[in-house]
Amino acid sequence: MSALSILNPADDLERENAKLRKIVAALMKRVEQDTDEAGAGYGLFQTAVALEAKVRARTRDLQAAMEELNAANARLEAAKAEAEGARALLANALEAVEEGFALFSPQDRLLMCNSRFGAVTPDVRERIRPGVTFEDYVAAISRSRFLQLAPGQGPEDWLAWRLRAHRSMRGHITVRFVGDRWVQVSERRTPDGGFAILQTDITELVRAERQERNKLLDDQARLVRATLDHIIQGVCIFDADRRLAGGNARMRELLELPLTLLRRGVSFEAIAAHMNARGEVGGQARQLIDWVMQDGPRSPLSLELVRANGMILDVYCRQIPDGGFVISFTDVTAERDAIRALHEMNETLEQRVAERTEELQAAHDRAERANQSKTRFLAAASHDLLQPLNAAKLFIASLAETDLNPDQRRIAERIQSAFDSVEALLGALLDISKLDAGGAQPSVAPVALARLMGPLREEFGALAAQRGLELRVVDSSAWATTDPSYMRRILQNLVANAVRYTRAGKVLVGVRRLKGAVRIEVWDTGPGIPPEMISEIFQEFRRLRQGREDDAPGMGLGLAIVERACAALGHGLEVTSRVGAGSRFSVTAPLADPPARAAAAPAPEGGEAPRDELENLIALVVDNEAEVRAGMLSLLESWGASAVDAAGLDEALRAAEELGVAPDVILADYHLDAGADGLDVIRALRARFGPIPAALITADRSDALVRRANAAQVDVLNKPVPPGRLRALLALIAPG
Template identity: 30%
Template sequence: MAISFRKLAIEATMELADEAKAERGQAIVRFWYIFLVTVYVLLRGAGIGPTDLPADVVRIMLTYYVGFTIFSLVIFWTILRWPGHYPARRAITMLGDYVSLTHGMIVGGFAMMPLFALVLWVTVGNGMRYGPKYLLAAWVMAQLSIMVTTIFNPFWRDNPDMVMTMVFTAAAVPTYAFALLRQTAEARTDAQNANLAKSRFLAQASHDLRQPVHAIGLFLAGLRDTRLNGTQSQIVERIERALQGVARLFKSLLDISTLDSGTLKYAPNSVDLNMILTDVMEQNEEAAKWNNVDLRFVATSATVIADPVLLTTMLQNLVSNAIKYGEGGSVLVGVRRSGNKVTLEVHDQGIGISDEHQPFVFEEFYRVQQPGDRDRDGVGLGLAIVARLAQLCGLEIKLHSTLGKGTVASICGFRTASSAGEGTDNPLSMNRTPLAGFRIVLIEDDRDVLAATAALLKGWGCLVQDFDTMPDTVELADLILTDFDLGSGITGTRCIAHIRSITGTETPAIIMTGHDEARVRSLIELPRVQLMTKPLRPSALRSLLSSVRIGAF
């Protein structure tokens, strides 16, 4: 239920943004037609046109439109100051539009008949921007405008056929616009539903498949620690390599479905770039070795304002792409400073991208694949995810590539944070504390994953209490490691709170999940809880466990 409320809140926020955009657009249209009417009146007053406009009429109309311009500026300010859907404000502005046009047609007589075209423009504009209800209101106001003009303008009264033509035109055009608006709304709803269904399918399929892949990865890590001969080690390495390709694919699918759902939030914080770089380098060491790539990074003391999770995802995708297409070359990751701005760059000596493909590489599922090229893992989502995450974070992605020489991908626009703490070494990269004797409470409802995780932890020397559901009693431990969904309505956060109440200590905890990371993170309200997504890399888990033991978490 909490998730549904969250989705509703996000949809409401997006709807308010659309409403504000629509009102700003209509306000700009209002300024345009004021400008057009003013120019037209001045031209007619100067004798340009089939009939002259008397000087006193010109003065009256210009005086009126000066006042109407002030009114429009006040309305525009209120739209900027209080964006959103305010029916009263819309009704007042629509009434102002029709009153101004009716006044012009009454005062100007035959010479101002072209204002009827603006009546149609305003009628259709209000309906197309605000929806069917406002189109109906605009239709009524247009008919009233014609009726009032006919009553007070002798020329219109003397030409009833012309008036009837205008009445039918003012009825037919909005009616046709209404039909188009309804068809467009239905098509948009169908497209949104189809997109939502796709996102749900991708998210669910990704989650369901990540669980067995996660278990296989843990079993492989345990198998590597046994005494394997050379041939067996090669087979395990190849299985692990293929498994990591599958894991990256699942992560891409889940990332793109999360972006489509609109649930991802930007959570800026002060981030040590050196820690992010070190983590990403460690995650890609094996992939670089398999592709014969020399992977290096330039250490930095820069601290920036960023979302560490989203930044890691962006950098991981760029480095993964560089390794994938830079076989036999080198990949260098570094930071470039300019004043209080920081740019993160990934250089590779790969095959490069031709000019014709570069405008499209950030589109979803677009792959630069020529006939005869060897197959590479992935479905063309990595750069699309980077571009959308950068937009969410207010950053800019730049790409410079030369075919046959390599590519430079840059994430631009980071702001530097406070210099406090800069230049300190990351304890995790300098210190590798053994895990022998480290006490862990492990809870996982999938028994295969439970067995694999327990075996891996015991292989590292940890003392493990393992359970497939929330335990009634536990011994004092150094860490709680739990899945998020434990069945029977029990979540990892509830399990952590329960164990802490049993032991009477605020034991550090790690939650593992195959669901959308942002959604799960929003549901974690307990202190000293870290989140890891499945399928997790054993090296990343071991690094985090080490940080807990040395007190860095």
Template identity: 35%
Template sequence: MKKRSEVEHSSSDKLTIERLMGLGGQSARKSHYPELVAKLEELEEERNRYKSIFEHAQHGIFQARLDSGLVAANPALARICGYTDPQQLCRRVESFASGLLFDPHEYPLLLGKLKLYGKLFGYETRLLRQDGSAVDVSLNVLLKDDGQGSLMEAFVADITERKKAQDKLKKLNEELEQRVEDRTRELVSLNQQLVSEINERSSIEQALKEARDAAEQANKSKDKYLAAASHDLLQPLNAARLLVSTLQERELAEENNHLVERIHMALEGAEELLSDLLDISRLDQNAVQPDLTSIPLDYLFRMLQVEFQPVAEQRSVSLRVLSSGLNIYSDTRLLMRVLRNFLSNAFRYTPAGRVVLGARRRGDHLELQVWDTGPGIAEDKLEDIFREFQQIDHHYQTGRKGVGLGLAIVERIAGMLDHPIRVSSTPGKGTMFSVSVPISSEPVQPILQPQQMPQQDLSGRTVLVIDNEQDILVSMQALLEQWHCEVCMAIDPAEAIENYLSKGVKPQLILADYHLNNDATGVEAIDQVRRYAGYDIPAAIITADRSPEGRKLFRERQLPVLNKPVKPGKLRALISHLLQPPQQVAE
């Protein structure tokens, strides 16, 4: 007979379990029954959800006993293996080793790894399809014990496409390797050919080296060559130009005057072409270096007015110059080259009307403008005019036809000076060319303004000409004697002193070439003659040298310069200016 305490304890445990299971008293069972039903429904929904996932999964899923066939499989696995439904698959596969694996001999290896690790992930193998073919798959396998024995659960992914891609890639790699091998053989063959060629050329290596050294030397001396070419080629043109100018001033028969004028135009064309070719070559070779300084604009414009006023009168075109009191910062010679080209084109293409040279302020720059009332330029031609050997033909073009290099040189000079140029035109009304120049605030020493004056009588004036070219001496003598000057000719200062100064001749003016024999210069010749004469004889340099060093030297020595070929009008104006009596300064 149990003790009372044991009875009470047993009764207490029974009540607790019944309460937990909801199977207590009548009232307890009634109160927990809805919860039990809800739990059962929830479990059923969960089972159905897993069943749906199992049946609609993209990858194959199966369970299999190690010693028998498939326990369960989903439709995805049936599709992978070529069966219509999972039941057909499970019926046909009696053993995983022999019915599902394509290679039964692989089963011991798979089973050994599975028993060792308990699971396999990403295990690639091939499964047997219903038609006897193989399908490449990747398995994720778990091995567990469900109380009835070892159970294998697996997820199966069809990797056929991936295998095809891998095979294709492998094939491409093999083809690439073959191509690399073929190319390597070709390169080896080419290298052998190159070695053969190198061996064949070894005999001329020394000649190539000498040619290269000669080319480098020629490149280093290009500036000297250009300077020498400029001097040597312009010298005969200068002599011919002076002789033709002498003939032009003589009274000749009408038919002879016509011939002389044609010769003059031909020489002028050859001179311009040669000068332009040399200039554009020097600009392209960076052989021209700008000499920037402050320039009074009035001086610049006055120089251009003196030069072009006779041209305007000859062609019955009005020339108007509108200057200002400002100073600009530029290279005098190069800027004059730009403006001179603008003015020359304006007069060349303006048969009647006017040409205006002026300046407009644009902030801290001045835009120097040349306007004409010529025929104008079509808009589609505005860019072409700056190309080499490009020019616009007009039937009303006056004067000698150009060679089409002027504006190409202008564009290069403007780029070198960083002076933007601009052109605008209205066909039938005229054209405007301009160059923008920075304004200078630096003080400028007063410059004697060139005066436009009637031609001065040079009769009896003694002019000493020093030049090492005999043709130049003869030409200068003919022209100066045409102006009734007393001409003394010498090839160097020693000859001038011996033949003239030592015999009491007192030159009133010296015109000296810059490059003389034995590397002597005209500046040195002027100094020697002045020292022997004992007084400061007015002098000027006539040269084909356009180097920055030469211009700097002439400016420092305050020697006026005329570049060869010399224009007779400029020469006479310079002589007249130098032979003027000194100006008296009012006190």
């Protein structure tokens, strides 16, 4: 055990020094008594010296620590004094404020207040101490005998109203106390989430306003005031200078404006600025301000204003004869909430059915309008659709008149056949569109089915072979009462669908004779159609995603056109199908007897007339499309005829004048530029050069145009112009 172990670190400096001095004295005494033990005495002396040195060092350290501690205590006392001084200054500053002031923490506990806070309720002043909660504070106020409650209002009612106002953090509320004393209470949030309350005594202001109002109001005005104060709308009246002339209590409640802004003479701009400071100017409120600020007469304005606290106000503004205006405010929050809840609940089945029926009717109307728009578009676009097709057919016919080797001629014939199919498709589509619009009717007559079915081999044989299918079309001598154009379109679509959807096997087309009818059937060995999807395949733009339909183009219109065409013709349409085995589509039409002239073959499209038959013919071609004119000139020249072309009436007159002789025939397009038409050109040329044979070339298939052309003794050729018909017409006109 060392000598220092007897020292207790907890001892103070004086006690520790005393112990050390006592130890040194004992050691010195032992040294003196034991002089004969020189070595041991010397060692004890050295120990005493070391202990004394350590005592001195420890003493210095302790003195330094005490000095540091004393300095820190001095600084702490200075800071505490400074804080107390600042708090005293803040308290003095708050006491200097004329209004009552209180600061609450984010936990709604009172942090500090001045002596004026709660001065109007001295009976509860002792309860307003730091730490009290806001709810306890207003509960105490609600039970104060100095609080003036409204008639029929109890302390609990006032407490609930005050807490609601606090939760919504309204800008200003006014509280009445006994003795006709009024206090305006303002609440504002602090950055840390707490809030400050400012109480302003506005008793004198309220009394002055009341006195002024009482002086100015006569009996009638009092009646009006009573009426205004008892209606549910808030009303405020402004004069021609946009200054407040009056308002009712309901307006103050709805807008929550401080009384300083409700005095007579306050400008509308001041009220708007206050609302802007509360973040309630924008959108509809801005529309109201713009209406007020405009000069001159104002039309009545009605709008809906949503306040920052969620209240919805129905606002109506109207100018009065002296140039001022009246604004009324109606709280429709409850009505809007009720309407919203009613819509969300869909409380009765009858309402849901009515809504669904209305939706379905609207959808049906939209579909009808879309269908009518599509029909009108197709009918109006017929000219533009058939113009390039007409030019192409003219060029192909001209090409066929040249010297071609067998392969080239076969290719030209296939191209011609393809364009014939396109022509038939477009023609049928346009006719169906006219049927949708009620503008055309099928032309039903006895038709040899062989004439309709034979071309199907040529048209679809190559495509079927390419897909590895066998296409078999069984010849028939039967006749049917139908429209050949529509029936051809029906068969083309049915065969095209069968080839498109069949993976392997064959497609069979044939005719069955029934009692008084014929049934044309198209069989395939395709994937079949599920029973639940049979009704869908006739919808526009619907394609079943199975089979090999992705290998061939199509928009899902084929079967929709088949169904419409059959309906227009009155023909029966049936579908039978088995998934994995194939399908059968059948069309039933009335059986017809062959006419007496049925054996007579139709005149060929062209080629039989000798080339020199048209060599002396001069034709004037009028068309606003340069490509169509070029195609027509090429075709006429290949037949040996002479031709000149023009884009309109003026060019046609100049061309005829340059020829020096009248043309033998006029071939005029119906639709020309600048609103002119081919009949006008033909009439003008005939007026200049006499009765010249003429033909009108058009995509318009309407009966009205045919009647106009017949009245003008003009033949009609529908686009695309069949070269055979054109050549036959020219052969009749050509000079002998």
